[in-house]
Amino acid sequence: MVSYKYGVGISHLEFWVKNLEESLAFYSQLFPMIGWYELTKTSYSCGTHEIYFKEVPVLLHDSLGVRHICFHANTREMVNTVGEWLQQIQGDIIRGPKPMPEYTEQYYTVDFRDPNGFVLEVAYAPDMRL
Template sequence: MTEYNHGLGISHLEFWVKDLEESLSFYSQLFPIIGWYAHTRTSFSCGIHEIYFKEMPVERHDSLGVRHICFHANSREMVDRVGEWLQSIGAGIIRGPQPMPHYTEQYYTVDFRDPNDFVLEVAYMPDIPL
């Protein structure tokens, strides 16, 4: 039996979405810009973490929980490419791309909503130790 040691952290996230095909279309365009790839037809990976999508026939409700998910960018240019793509598809951009000097001097971000109104962020933050 093969033993895997992935270390501590989050293995995967499962997103419940109202329209699976719409969500897959959105994320299949976003994820390659930020270095993620299709793992299966309904999941994506960065090589360490995975995000799965599952269509659920439930009504949307406001609730307590995760406010947003932030994806690491490896350059300001990557954040700008995401911003350009979001503008090209008419996505709901909350802010950015823009610097956020009140976080750190080099923090650069774009915040936006996916087709399910999930708040996402793609941020370049080289001066934040991981």
């Protein structure tokens, strides 16, 4: 039997971005608010998963990806902090921060776009079962 350092699941996500410095400036502010930390100049982790960024010319590759990525928040206050920060930087907020009782009774979220147009969500959902 093979022994792995981590359990099964996603090891990392690679974000292809149009402007690496702009993306890193955005995520270097967002990630500490939600408990992620810098691994290298271009990668971040929450302790079990890694996200890294790579600048790719827009016309190099045309592919479809995930619709959005949702980051788990430990509190409603964490969601509000992200919402306030997005308002301060005039971020592209899609919805929230707001409750979404149609998902679960305590679901609380903010959805927004990063500088590349990726849709992100930060949600507090203590009553959600995986």
